[in-house]
Amino acid sequence: MDKKTILVVEDEESLLKLETILLTSRGYAVIAVPHGQAALKVLETEKVDLVLLDIMLPEIDGYEVCRRIKENPATRKLPVIMLTAKKSHEDLARGDEVGADWYVTKPFKSAKVIETIERFLAAR
Template sequence: MGKNKILVVEDEESLLRLESILLTSKGYDVIGASNGQQALDAVISDRPDLVLLDIMLPEIDGFEVCNRIKNNPETKGIPVIMVTAKKTGEDMARGEAVGADWYITKPFKSAMVIETIQRFLP
């Protein structure tokens, strides 16, 4: 059995690096993307098992990225976990409306991210 592949979409380079190190240390293969278009391209070309998705991104925001992933028959089964500083009820409702499977607010504890991922990946 191969390693699970996780796409981390984060425009803040230091956070992208931190999340990548954390996930790699837990045995996951990590693909990074720093904007919405890169994320959509990576979902098609790399077929990740799960997406950790920031909302505030350049070009295409995380809500739209999630919406496109969930509305594509080829990618709709990929779990999408929103990881964001946007924590109002309205933001969470919007995340749910576009098909996000889970919502983690920043700042987050690494253990919470790992536990959430393990809920979705065997």
């Protein structure tokens, strides 16, 4: 079975490390980047199976990153899971607007994140 690759976009270094450890311990390949521009650059050159995306990022926020992923024919079908502290009704609605496939709020339970990722990867 091919190792699935997850792109993790998180500007908080400790969380980026935590998410990377969590995912690699489950057998996933991880590409970890600290901001949205880097994420979009990675998607131009790497085959990624899923994006785990924070919203509050420097330069361009996660909503804009998600919108660009979903507008690009090459990445449109890529599952995007928002992993964020933003949890108001407006935040969730905006996530839907830009095409996010799922929304997990911080603080998160590792098991819930893994379960969500596995569900989306199984559907691909």
